[in-house]
Amino acid sequence: MSKLLSVDDLTSGYSSAPVLRNVTLSVGKGEIVAVLGKNGMGKSTLLKTLMGFVRPLGGRVTLSGTDVTGRLPHLMARAGVAHAPQEKTLFQDLTVEENLRLGVYSDGVFRSRVADVEAVFPRMIERLKQRAGTLSGGEQKMLLMSRALISRPTLMLVDEISEGLQPTMVDRMASALIRARDELGISVLLVEQHLNFALTVADTFAVLKLGEVVETGASADVGSGATLAAHLAV
Numbered sequence: 001m002s003k004l005l006s007v008d009d010l011t012s013g014y015s016s017a018p019v020l021r022n023v024t025l026s027v028g029k030g031e032i033v034a035v036l037g038k039n040g041m042g043k044s045t046l047l048k049t050l051m052g053f054v055r056p057l058g059g060r061v062t063l064s065g066t067d068v069t070g071r072l073p074h075l076m077a078r079a080g081v082a083h084a085p086q087e088k089t090l091f092q093d094l095t096v097e098e099n100l101r102l103g104v105y106s107d108g109v110f111r112s113r114v115a116d117v118e119a120v121f122p123r124m125i126e127r128l129k130q131r132a133g134t135l136s137g138g139e140q141k142m143l144l145m146s147r148a149l150i151s152r153p154t155l156m157l158v159d160e161i162s163e164g165l166q167p168t169m170v171d172r173m174a175s176a177l178i179r180a181r182d183e184l185g186i187s188v189l190l191v192e193q194h195l196n197f198a199l200t201v202a203d204t205f206a207v208l209k210l211g212e213v214v215e216t217g218a219s220a221d222v223g224s225g226a227t228l229a230a231h232l233a234v
């Protein structure tokens with residue numbers, strides 16, 4: 001599988017003390033990769049560094065062979081990367097449609113791409129006129145993902161989308177991510193604590209422990225997942 005994203009020896013953090021140390025991983029075209037880790041292991045920091053919100057202290061990031069290390073967020077977005085963050089960054093007083101409009105640059109583009117959202121989250125289309133602040137927690141997460149989708153990314157960075165969701169909503173998120181890959185050709189790097197969800201959607205995984213990748217593999221080879229569960233145990 002040809003590589004879309006390559007992360008080589010990436011070190012990153014918020015001051016002189018690194019949070020991520022020498023992280024190496026890759027995402028192939030049309031692949032879903034899960035980074036698993038407990039609270040505070042550096043999962044969000046990884047996505048924020050890749051999106052350009054946090055400057056790397058060392059290492060290299062390439063996207064389709066182009067060096068994008070330390071590129072600013074708007075340039076990463078222009079290069080086809082979208083971020084669905086863990087924080088609720090929706091405009092609560094704006095409607096679903098108005099929030100989605102912020103992901104594109106014109107009405108025409110919005111109209112032509114709303115079908116992408118419909119293919120993955122039909123419920124969002126039923127709620128276009130509803131204020132974001134009145135959506136359920138699960139629907140707000142769908143909207144965060146939809147706002148990323150409507151930018152028609154080649155790579156989506158998805159931060160703990162299953163967190164706090166009921167099992168049925170977790171299943172819906174899993175099929176949405178698989179549809180995004182299969183129907184829209186979007187590659188996905190997701191960070192997660194929810195082992196079953198991650199292994200259901202991801203082709204491959206990496207375990208992050210105290211800022212370092214300690215294990216990698218293919219989801220299909222995990223078996224009972226006992227070793228992985230031990231990494232995620234509190």
Ligand SMILES: Nc1ncnc2c1ncn2[C@@H]1O[C@H](COP(=O)(O)OP(=O)(O)OP(=O)(O)O)[C@@H](O)[C@H]1O
Pocket residue numbers: 014019037038039040041042043044045046086
């Ligand atoms: N803006 C910041 N300034 C300083 N330290 C930070 C900042 N953001 C995160 N950290 C620290 O970096 C470490 C990793 O945090 P990060 O949010 O990446 O972890 P995480 O694996 O995503 O955890 P969680 O699952 O709890 O969201 C933590 O010790 C955290 O306190």
